[in-house]
Amino acid sequence: MKMTVFGAGYLGATHAACMAELGHEVLGVDTNRGKLAKLEAGDVPFYEPGLPEVLRRNIDQGRLNFTDSYAEAAAWAKTHFIAVGTPQKKGEFGADLSYIDAVIDELVPLLTDDAVLFGKSTVPVGTAARLTTRVSQLARDVDVEVSWNPEFLREGYAVADTLHPDRLVLGTRPGGRAEQVAREIYASLIVDGVPLLVTDLATAELVKVSANAFLATKISFINAVAEVCEAAGADIAALSDAIGRDPRIGRQFLNAGIGFGGGCLPKDIRAFMARAGELGADQALTLLREVDGINMRRRTRMVEIVRAASGTLIGSRIAVLGAAFKPGSDDVRDSPALNVAGQLQLNGAAVTVYDPHAMDNSRRLFPTLDYSTSAMEACEGADSVLVLTEWPEFVSLDPTSVSDVARGRNIIDGRYCLNRQDWESAGWTYHA
Numbered sequence: 001m002k003m004t005v006f007g008a009g010y011l012g013a014t015h016a017a018c019m020a021e022l023g024h025e026v027l028g029v030d031t032n033r034g035k036l037a038k039l040e041a042g043d044v045p046f047y048e049p050g051l052p053e054v055l056r057r058n059i060d061q062g063r064l065n066f067t068d069s070y071a072e073a074a075a076w077a078k079t080h081f082i083a084v085g086t087p088q089k090k091g092e093f094g095a096d097l098s099y100i101d102a103v104i105d106e107l108v109p110l111l112t113d114d115a116v117l118f119g120k121s122t123v124p125v126g127t128a129a130r131l132t133t134r135v136s137q138l139a140r141d142v143d144v145e146v147s148w149n150p151e152f153l154r155e156g157y158a159v160a161d162t163l164h165p166d167r168l169v170l171g172t173r174p175g176g177r178a179e180q181v182a183r184e185i186y187a188s189l190i191v192d193g194v195p196l197l198v199t200d201l202a203t204a205e206l207v208k209v210s211a212n213a214f215l216a217t218k219i220s221f222i223n224a225v226a227e228v229c230e231a232a233g234a235d236i237a238a239l240s241d242a243i244g245r246d247p248r249i250g251r252q253f254l255n256a257g258i259g260f261g262g263g264c265l266p267k268d269i270r271a272f273m274a275r276a277g278e279l280g281a282d283q284a285l286t287l288l289r290e291v292d293g294i295n296m297r298r299r300t301r302m303v304e305i306v307r308a309a310s311g312t313l314i315g316s317r318i319a320v321l322g323a324a325f326k327p328g329s330d331d332v333r334d335s336p337a338l339n340v341a342g343q344l345q346l347n348g349a350a351v352t353v354y355d356p357h358a359m360d361n362s363r364r365l366f367p368t369l370d371y372s373t374s375a376m377e378a379c380e381g382a383d384s385v386l387v388l389t390e391w392p393e394f395v396s397l398d399p400t401s402v403s404d405v406a407r408g409r410n411i412i413d414g415r416y417c418l419n420r421q422d423w424e425s426a427g428w429t430y431h432a
């Protein structure tokens with residue numbers, strides 16, 4: 001099937017390449033010429049394991065192209081995915097929907113055939129209904145249907161999650177064509193047993209934000225328990241393993257540490273609270289205010305732990321290993337690691353950061369921090385070494401080699417990912 005994907009970021013570029021991989025003819029559309037030039041040349045402008053191969057294969061086989069021309073996109077297909085950003089509004093909790101509105105406003109008047117729009121971006125409940133009205137005002141003698149097909153991919157596993165999702169969710173209006181079109185698009189996945197869950201528009205929008213709110217709650221829950229463990233002298237890692245054995249609880253997302261970040265969970269729980277408030281259901285989500293508060297408190301707590309370990313932050317030399325919000329990604333949006341690095345620097349420490357894949361993005365966001373070209377270089381002369389993103393190369397660092405270059409002997413594990421015994425045997429004082 002011919003289709004377009006508007007927005008060629010983490011979500012859109014992955015979706016475009018993976019839809020081509022399923023055999024469709026895909027045109028990716030973005031307003032960022034620099035990004036498009038890279039994609040057209042077969043380069044993924046961000047780090048996502050496995051995506052470059054899928055992108056290049058499908059460009060070479062002629063199933064995947066990119067453009068910044070809405071006219072070309074409108075003429076290309078009757079099926080259009082919308083995968084542009086929905087960031088947090090500046091100074092407010094709500095989501096900024098201006099990028100989605102811009103796609104609708106520019107695309108719909110250009111459509112000369114009936115079409116189905118599939119929203120993939122994460123949006124506040126009620127957005128698809130509002131866009132349906134907007135579309136009907138803009139469409140010129142054609143029937144343009146708005147449906148919502150939220151995305152659950154995880155950065156770092158984006159290709160596998162798109163080609164083998166655990167479920168597909170589709171919000172449609174009764175009697176529309178979207179379900180039939182979606183069944184055609186995802187036919188090979190459905191044959192493989194992936195369930196297609198069809199709901200109304202509002203439910204589909206809420207499925208996505210509720211899923212993210214639940215995951216954020218799980219992380220903040222274990223971090224709240226970690227605060228109690230710290231006060232009581234108990235071991236949060238052993239506790240997580242023990243409660244995670246209960247299938248009703250599950251072990252995933254129970255790793256205590258410096259908390260969640262990235263381009264999704266923080267802004268999605270805030271947008272959820274804001275929307276609930278607009279709907280008069282704000283009390284239902286005061287819980288998420290606490291989830292957000294616990295999460296942000298972890299970052300400050302990490303700074304306190306470093307201060308206590310170092311004696312003072314002023315003049316202290318600190319190596320920060322990790323900048324991405326999680327391993328497997330170069331995404332530094334609302335990264336806990338960079339937030340902690342920035343706070344330490346503001347408190348007078350000399351901070352050197354290293355990340356295997358997120359250096360360019362980090363430099364752009366935090367140009368005042370110092371950056372190294374390797375983990376060992378970052379550790380040179382350091383009084384304290386912090387592991388804030390659990391990249392495998394940091395988990396497997398050899399404590400003795402770090403001893404050879406560091407000045408102090410404080411290892412601070414922000415992700416409970418290091419082998420405490422190994423570090424202690426090499427003469428380090430372990431903090432977490």
Ligand SMILES: NC(=O)c1ccc[n+]([C@@H]2O[C@H](COP(=O)([O-])OP(=O)(O)OC[C@H]3O[C@@H](n4cnc5c(N)ncnc54)[C@H](O)[C@@H]3O)[C@@H](O)[C@H]2O)c1
Pocket residue numbers: 006007008009010011012029030031032035083084085086099102103120121122123151152153154155263264
């Ligand atoms: N990143 C993820 O892991 C993930 C997972 C699931 C859902 N989502 C959701 O997907 C959406 C996109 O997230 P992302 O991480 O890909 O963001 P992103 O910032 O990486 O990408 C957004 C892209 O949209 C482009 N864009 C902006 N305005 C445009 C316009 N008018 N026309 C065409 N392109 C335009 C930007 O240039 C950019 O390339 C968000 O709603 C997010 O919450 C993201």
